[in-house]
Amino acid sequence: MGGVAGGRLAAAVTAAGGLGMVGMGSTATAASLASELAALGTVTRFGIGLVDWVIRDQPDLFEAALAARPTMLSVSFGTDLSWVDRAHAAGTLAVTQVYDADTARRAHDAGVDLLVARGAEGGGHGEIRLATLPLLDVVLDAVPGPVLAAGGIGSPRSLAAVLAAGAAGAWLGTCLSACPEALTGESSRQALIEAAGTDTVTTRVFDVGQRLDWPERFPSRVLRNAFTGRWAGHEDALAADLRASAELAAGIAAGDQRLAPVDAGQGVGMLIDSRPAGVLIEELCAGAQRLLSRWA
Incomplete structure (x- = not known):
């Protein structure tokens, strides 16, 4: 989430037991990445998210991301997967978003460690192909590796649903955008x-x-x-x-909301206030766990 998921939010998500991502969007630079990495504080387990066409124009941004030695590097919105080998050589897990069975197979064949099945409900940029649950079905059938579900997940029910459907976890966005740690205005x-x-x-x-x-x-x-x-x-x-x-x-x-863009997925209606990321994640996970236990 470029402009939303900075170092402070990533640190809070990791402290809560997730893996916080530093999101570098379409206006990112190596300098802005350095600033957000500094905001991580003492956190050493984090990920960095990059936009494919941006790093083609700014290779120094990709180099800076590798040099930071993140746990996980996510590069999406492109077809060239040559970056995967460089991530592995740096000791970093490779992640990318996929939108159908074909993109999932190509990513898996290129050595991507973790796929994010991003459904059409998701906020921000992405291909509008399939909703989250139908997409998760076809991706899980297409590849053997772990798959995260993304798009419209913002409540214990929706988290439990994708976990019950076979996702290894959830890739959260909109539900974290209102947290006080986010860069959101x-x-x-x-x-x-x-x-x-x-x-x-x-x-x-x-x-x-x-x-x-x-x-x-x-x-x-x-x-x-x-x-x-x-x-x-x-x-x-x-x-x-x-x-x-x-x-x-x-x-x-x-910050004129009549004009300015605000990325939001269809799960935005579940946001009721600005809660700290740690509180939100604890509520999501505890609620999902109760539901999964009830369904078992």
Whole structure:
């Protein structure tokens, strides 16, 4: 979660028994990675998440990530898996998101250690192919390795459901975005808490408006706002409208939720307040464990 999952959130997730990820998004640099790694404090078990097309443009970012010796390196949103061997040579586990059986097999054949089956419900960028549970079914049938489920998991029930379906664990995003340790701005945090699960939309308008080089097949699930309402279906016009881009940039700088993007999956409706990451993870895991025991 670029711009959300910094070093402080990663440290809190690891302290709670998970594996915290430092998310480096589409505007990441080696310098911004260094800043977030410093925020980890004394934590030595962590992961780093990178965007494939960003590290192609900024190889120093990839080098800096390897040099940090993370427990796990996640690279997604691309087809070139040559980075996997370099991660292994550095003693780091390789992880990537997959969206169907074919991408799962290719990743497994390339030596990826852990696959993340990211369903269409998930917040932020991803291919809109299958919902989380149908995707988990086909990926588990396609590959023998461990698979994490991602997309719409934000309650003990949804966590228990993917574990019961065979996932080795869950890759959490939106439910952690409102935590006080996240990099989320206050206006965005409040928007997440107030949103319902039906308030999200999948769109490319923020990428187009910010001139970001996201491939078209990876739209982003965000909270619906005035900007998505105005420009959805008019991406070509938006790409040529410098005034709209300037308006968007100003809205982002000001934290204006009528304009600024807020990544959110369909599980956002389960957010009711801003709880520390450790409290949230304990509640999720304890609740899921009770449900699994009841179902056994």
